[in-house]
Amino acid sequence: MIVAAKKQYRRAQCIGCADGAARLDFFVVIFKALFGGSMGVLTGSVGLHAVALLASGDVLSKGINWLSVFIAKKPATARFPYGYGKVQFLSALLIGVLLVGGATFFFFRSVQQIQMGQVIPPKGLAILAALLLALTSEIVHRILRSTADCNNSAAIRAAAADNRVDAISSVMVLIGTFLAYNGWVIADHLMALGVMIFVVKIGWGIVSEAVQGLLDFGLPVEVEQSIRKVCAVTLPFDALRCVYGRRIGDSFAVDLEIELPGDLSLFEANATLEDLKQNIHTHVPHIETVHATFLPRTL
Numbered sequence: 001m002i003v004a005a006k007k008q009y010r011r012a013q014c015i016g017c018a019d020g021a022a023r024l025d026f027f028v029v030i031f032k033a034l035f036g037g038s039m040g041v042l043t044g045s046v047g048l049h050a051v052a053l054l055a056s057g058d059v060l061s062k063g064i065n066w067l068s069v070f071i072a073k074k075p076a077t078a079r080f081p082y083g084y085g086k087v088q089f090l091s092a093l094l095i096g097v098l099l100v101g102g103a104t105f106f107f108f109r110s111v112q113q114i115q116m117g118q119v120i121p122p123k124g125l126a127i128l129a130a131l132l133l134a135l136t137s138e139i140v141h142r143i144l145r146s147t148a149d150c151n152n153s154a155a156i157r158a159a160a161a162d163n164r165v166d167a168i169s170s171v172m173v174l175i176g177t178f179l180a181y182n183g184w185v186i187a188d189h190l191m192a193l194g195v196m197i198f199v200v201k202i203g204w205g206i207v208s209e210a211v212q213g214l215l216d217f218g219l220p221v222e223v224e225q226s227i228r229k230v231c232a233v234t235l236p237f238d239a240l241r242c243v244y245g246r247r248i249g250d251s252f253a254v255d256l257e258i259e260l261p262g263d264l265s266l267f268e269a270n271a272t273l274e275d276l277k278q279n280i281h282t283h284v285p286h287i288e289t290v291h292a293t294f295l296p297r298t299l
Contacts, residue, residue, distance in 0.1 A: 018156060021147040025159045028140050029058045032133060032166065039129035045122035045180075046110060047173030050192040051133055051166065053106050054199060058098065058162060067091075086248065088155035089213035092206055095158050099165070099203030107196035114189050121185045126177040134170035137163045152251060152286040154213050158206050165202045169195040219245035219252060226284045227254060234276045236260070241295070251288035254280065258294040269294055 036052030039045070113119070144160035147153070176191025219227070224243055231240040235258060244255040256276075260269055277290045 017147050018151045018153055021144050021156055022159070025140060025144060025156075025163070026059075028136065028163075029055050032136065033059055035129070036133055039126065043123040043126035043129065043177075044120055045126035045130075045173070045177050045188055046113070047176045047188050047192045047195065048122075048126055048129060048133075050106055050110070050195050051130075051169055051173055054099070054102055054166065054169065058095070086214060088153060089210045091155040092158035092213070093210035095162055096203045096206030096208075096210060099162065099206065100200050103196040103199035103203065107193060107200075110189055110192050110196070114186070119185050119189055121180045121183075122177050122188055124181055126188075127174060127181065130170050130174035130177055134167050134174060137167035137170055141167055154210065158210070161202060161206060165199055169199065172198075213247065219243070219247075219254070223252060223284065223286075227256075227280055230279050230283050231256070231258075231276065234279050235272070248288060251286045253289045254287060254291070256290065256292040258292055260294045260296065264296075 033052055033055035036048050036055055040048035040052050141160050141163035144156055144163060148157035148160050172191045172195050173188075176188040179187035224245070227243055227245075228240065231243075239258050239260060240256065241259050242257040244257075245252050258273070258276075260272065264272075273292045273294065276292060280290050281287055
């Protein structure tokens with residue numbers, strides 16, 4: 001009981017941390033969109049416009065991402081016995097699609113500007129703006145990555161990857177604006193194109209992971225191995241027959257089939273199963289439910 005209470009307390013802390021991380025991500029992306037766009041207009045930097053465009057597209061996806069964190073923690077119902085965890089994969093899918101779409105649009109727009117000779121050097125203030133955006137994105141990325149690892153959240157992990165994209169993009173824009181300000185005028189546009197190519201690649205990776213999460217895959221190999229190790233320690237020799245499971249958002253649902261001696265009393269069998277469930281919850285992270293059934297061992 002004490003172990004279960006501690007687990008529930010840690011789970012509540014992680015959920016609260018996930019909520020705070022989603023809110024932070026949402027408000028920071030609004031800042032990046034407004035700041036990057038205004039500085040792009042003031043300094044004439046195409047690279048800052050690229051960062052602002054990506055951030056503007058992210059505002060909608062971050063809002064949905066924030067909402068998905070709240071929906072995913074709703075308790076299971078009769079209609080959805082495994083809960084609402086997979087809504088996080090839908091959020092991650094939207095983030096990936098918006099990244100790919102926004103980057104592709106801006107790429108072709110930048111190519112047209114280069115072909116038409118609409119290339120002007122940015123002002124020096126663009127360098128400081130790009131540096132501030134890079135630092136902001138990297139700090140938020142580290143916060144979200146730690147939160148995602150704690151919660152095993154696909155949505156927050158996608159948001160963390162998105163901020164890493166923004167950080168690297170801002171560094172590339174920083175280099176481009178510096179070179180353009182010092183005479184190589186086209187460098188700002190070239191870096192903007194490089195940012196778009198990089199963002200498309202990352203976006204496709206997020207889409208691929210989200211699609212896999214929406215499909216019904218079994219337990220990851222490392223999770224199943226951890227469960228088998230706990231069973232080997234808790235149960236009599238060679239009692240575990242089968243391990244089944246599926247991912248339900250940021251956690252896993254596990255089903256076990258166990259073969260116990262036929263002369264074991266019902267009380268003893270239930271006590272064994274409860275010990276097993278508690279040990280799995282204690283030693284295997286991100287396990288939401290464990291359903292165990294036992295069959296009498298036949299000679």
